Amino acid sequence: MQLKKVLTLRTIVATSAGLTLSSSTFVAAVQVAGFLAGDAAWLAILTGGLLCMTAALCFGELNGMTPSAAGIRLYFSRAYNEQLALIVSMLYMVVIMGVIGAESYVLAQVLSEVWPAVPALVWILTMFSIVTVINLLGVKIAGGFQNALTYSLILSLLAFAVIALFKADFQLTGSLATGGAEGLVNAVALGVFLFVGFEWVTPLTEEVTHHRIVSRGMLLAIGILSVTYALFTVAMTATTPREVLAGSPIPHLLFARGILGEAGVTWMVAITLAASITTFNAGLISVSRFVYSSAREHVLPPVFSKISLRFFTPWTAVLTIFTIGLAISIVVLVTQRYLMLVNMAAAMESIIYALAGLAVIRLRQKMPEADRPYLIPGGYIIPSICAVVFTGLAMAVFASFPIVLLYITLGLLLCTWYVKVVVPKLKLCYQEKKTTTRPRRRPVSGEKTRFD
Amino acid sequence: MATHEEISASLQSFCEGYKKNSKLELMNRDWNRVIIIKASDIDSQHIMTLRNGELAVVQGVSDQNPDLVVTSDSETLADLFYGDITPTEPYMNGTLVIQGSEDDIVRLDFISLMIWGE
Structure with a gap:
């Protein structure tokens, strides 16, 4: 017996890469280069990618054991406990909202550069409205379209790079000169942000x-x-020039203009739009589905489980995320502190990956007999590397940007308070309502049903 | 542990609830799906078919490829289709496993919500 519709490896790769590719990654890439001397950015990026592969292997094993769209919520619940899983998932969703805020800021800056007469706020409002309407109507990006979009994006970026390197008659100088270990660690830590979201593909399992x-x-x-x-x-x-790139929220656009003039700008705007819309859409879907399912299990108020009778979409959850996302974007637009959100996402993602590595180790000890269709080779080596390295990278981000530590700690305390104080009350309220308004339908064992 | 008959009765109850809600038939008129419901702890399998908005359940093994496969222990399945528990809790703790497209899974949950309420 096989399902009627199944996804291929090509679509899985496209979805994973497509969710990761966003406009704010260009800003992060420039920050990565800023930590290093010479042309050593490639080293930090490849190291970041290699480390993310250890996390991907851990997600692979966890996903094989519990193939579910519930993802980290379920993995962490089994490895640690239900409350920790909920706290981490909630904080993660908040950080994703922050990423959407940073993303909208970057995209608005790109569009404002091309059409300066239109204020950035109008662009943000327009983009959020488009993605929200798409989600309210239940329109999904088809697998084939996602494939075409992602592979075109990757080919475009590679083409830009090759054209630029040829035009500049590039010679690699100082390719291994990192300028010190501290810079390299910080660059790798921020380099992790470039891969944020690769694991969002696990719900497709x-x-x-x-x-x-x-x-x-x-x-x-x-x-x-x-x-x-x-x-x-x-x-x-x-x-x-690095100082031009580092001081701008649109480094990729400046680069494109320098290489191909206005034609390069047009091409880069198209790339940015495609990258951002897919990230926006994925972020809105993930967070709104999380809000909806949380309401369904009485972790959030029942109002968030309301669905559109016409389009079968959780409209209250979608509109709530639209409002919160817009508010975050406006705050980012006013304060221009988008880099703080990028750093926050890098730290949070490192924490999630470290927890995933630990979860693999804990589950192997707690449930040694459980079926594991995919087992990471090499025993505990890779999960241990994943747990230790990503803990270290999170610490490096906190050491470089103490404000990030402050915000994540505050978020953690707030989520812990919510899960420990508010959630039990919501569940109790639901149980009381259920017992008074709706008796159990299933007949007790031995009692005849009317279908007997 | 629930029996095969209890699961059958719960599915009948689910069908009746569906038929009582005329909106559901209208909303699902374009959603033609074959759903297999399998118990993991006893020998029990059912086929739920939605065609032109009409829902039907039969016992036994399907000879056609399904769109969704719902697998759980018999106790959870019986409680679930009687609406005594929501699908979200067993889904989130891994007791309920559903194979198929995410949209279809969400749609099935919406149907359950509309039949049984919160």
Whole structure:
């Protein structure tokens, strides 16, 4: 027996890479290069990619054991406990909202550069409205379209890099001169942000013939992105002055203009739009589905489980995310502190990956007999590396940007308070309502049903 | 542990609830799906078919490829289709496993919500 519709490896790679590719990654790539001397950005990016592969292997094993769209919520619940899983998932969703805020800011700046007469706020409002309407109507990006979009994006970035390197008659200088270990560690930590979201493909595990396809897809996506980012970043920093790139939220646009003039700008705007819309869409879907399912299990108020009778979409959850996302974007637009959100996402993602590595180790000890269709070779080596390295990278981000530590700690405390104080009350309220308004329908054992 | 008959009765109850809600038939008129419901702890399998908005359940093994496969222990399946529990909790803790497209899974949950409420 096989499902009527199954996804192929090509679509899994495209989805994983497509969710990762966003406009804010160009800003992060410039920051990565800024930590290093010479042309060593490629080293930090490839190292970041390699480390993310250890996380991908851990997600592969966890996903094989519990193939579910519930993802980290379920993995962490089994490895640690239900409350920790919920706290981490909630904080993660908040950080994703932050990424959407940073993304909207970058995209608005790109569009404002091309059409300066239109205020950035109008662009942000327009983009959020388009993606929200798409989600309210339940329109999905088809697999074939996602494939075409992602592979075109990657080819475009590679083409830009190659053209730039040829035009500048590039010679690699100081390719291994990192300028010190501290700079390299910080660059790798921020380099992790370039791969944020590769694991969002795990919910598709219910639509493939074998879970191994998802694991393989994540690894391939990280590999392709590592090479693409490394080439693109080296090309950017080799052909455009670093101080110009570092001080701008649109470094990729400045780079494109320098290489191909206005034609390059048009091409880059098209790339940015495609990258951002897919990230926006994926972010909105993930967070709104999380809000909806949380309401369904009485972790959030029931109002968030309301659905559109016409389009079968959770409209209250979608509109709530639209409002919160817009508010975050406006705050980012006013304060212009988009880099803080990028750093916050890098730290949070490192925490998630470290927890995933630990989860693999804990589950192997807690449930040694459980079926594991995919087992990471080499025993505990790779999960241990994943847990230790990503803990270290999170610490490096906190040490470089103490404000990030402050915000993540505050978020953690707030989510812990919510899960420990508010959630039990919501569940109790639901139980009381259920027992008074709705008796159990299933007949007790032995009692005859009316179908007997 | 629930029996095969209890699961059958719960599915009949689910069907009746579906038929009582005329909106559901209208909303699902374009959603033609074959759903297999399998118990993991007893020998029990059912086929739920949605065609032109009409829902039907039969016992036994399907000879056609399904769009969705719902697998759980018999107790959870019986409680689930009677609407005594929501699908979200067993899904989130891994007791309920559903194979198929995410959209279809969400749609099935919406149908359950509309039949049984929160």
